[in-house]
Amino acid sequence: MTSVELSVESAPAAQASPREWWRTAAIYQIYPRSFADANGDGIGDLPGITSRLDALRDLGVDAIWLSPFMTSPQKDAGYDVADYCDVDPLFGTLADFDAMLAAAHERGIRVIVDLVPNHSSDQHAWFQAALAAAPGSPERARYMFRDGQGEDGELPPNNWQSVFGGPAWTRITEADGRPGQWYLHLFDSSQPDFDWANPEVQEEFRRILRFWLDRGVDGFRVDVAHGLVKHDELPDYMPPEDSDSMGGQEPVPYWGQEGVHEIYRDWHRLLEEYPGDRALCAEAWMPTAEETALWVRPDEMHQAFNFPYLMAEWDAEQLHEVIDVSFEAFGGVGAPTTWVLSNHDVIRHASRLALGAEHPQGHGIGPLSKGKPDPVVGLRRARAATTLMLALPGSAYLYQGEELGLPEVIDLPDDARQDPTWFRTKGERYGRDGCRVPIPWEADAPAYGFNATGASWLPQPAEWHGLARDAQDADPASTLNLYRALLRLRREHGVAAAEFSWIEDAPADTVAFRSGPVTVIANLGAEPVALPAGARVLVSSAPLEGDAVPTDTAVWLAND
The missing domain is CATH 3.90.400.10 (Oligo-1,6-glucosidase; Domain 2)
Incomplete structure (x- = not known):
């Protein structure tokens, strides 16, 4: 058994301003059709979100991000927008949105809405x-x-x-x-790409931004933020085999073109006209943190999802490297690092972290996948990974249901699947349905409390009975209560804005660092790691073995 000594080396520190809430916020992603269903039709809606805001306040998040709820024929679950300035009847009305926004603000929760500027619906x-x-x-x-x-x-x-x-x-x-x-159409044939060289397109999206800002939203998550601008000559290009669904490592003529940055400089200036420190977050699937950081230069966007971190394997050396590179890249442009482990497009990390083989973004766990995850190992690693992530300075995104330890749903009936990937690949890829199944609230209620009728647009697995929020509520060892503790301690100890430093000479299979007044030790190896003498434990992702951190476990210690 090895031990950790608490000598440290300097590493880039996070900087925060009290006004710039987005630098340190814990933001909870809501996938509206799968969060809560107030009218019982099997599809979540805005009144359902409003009815469950107290649970999010009690969880301890600072903001919510809503995936698309705008008018859409739903060919791609709302990412095919037919009217950018109205609510799809599936989800309610503009009055329902206004009520939800007001209720969130009353609880101190900011609201970010999803914007899809690369393409519209063919019904637009x-x-x-x-x-x-x-x-x-x-x-x-x-x-x-x-x-x-x-x-x-x-x-x-x-x-x-x-x-x-x-x-x-x-x-x-x-x-x-x-x-x-x-x-x-870089996505489905029902999603034609806009031509962003056209000033009329540029002006239309300024109008759309103002429409939602005037209603009081706190920011936008921008879908396919690295797209929009295509190479003028439209040259032939074929991504490497087995690359993820957003392209290859080399320059891609429809991703990351230089002209896209001027669009976000324009949007940044527009947001600055509004009070309240509004924010833009980029979904930019670029190969490296250095390239992703280009989206968050001081006059562009405020945040960008750290996809290299999300896709990192459960490996201490790899995590150490991606954390170092992230601080250097994002800190180099004065932006916060925005950490994330799961979202509506990737395999839930309670399953992904137990997979030995690479599973590209958007593919899901399907017929061509190499193996299936061990649910016990997956959940243990997921809890440890979140414990590690929420101690890192910067902002953090959580995906609905991860606080319950939900795994990817793999065994959906073929006739229930709805992701366009499933149909366009003729069943070779399962796509993203497995991370989008409606979440469980009450163990013994119809549809586990998703609604009162038992209807569900994707079937919920029987094993979710034990993962429902009410089943976890009173269990101090539950994943739900681990998340509550981590978010509370994150605020109380100010780790999101703290100075960061690595612990020198930590065992090879650990990730060990100080974040302000907290020391974090994550053991990714096979052997237990001894705690420093006199250590005071604040929270642990799994029970300790005496004075040792067992495998696949992370712990926060107070720096007394």
């Missing part, structure tokens, strides 16, 4: 007008319409592939019945 009024208009018209100029290649334009403009599988171009039939132009 603009795209319908484009289909009815002629090639070269102003209506078509709002989207990426191009003539095809070949003698009769029968071939797509290039070889780009959709993130969801299959070609990224679809040919339309013109009003006179002839085969016509092609339009780009």
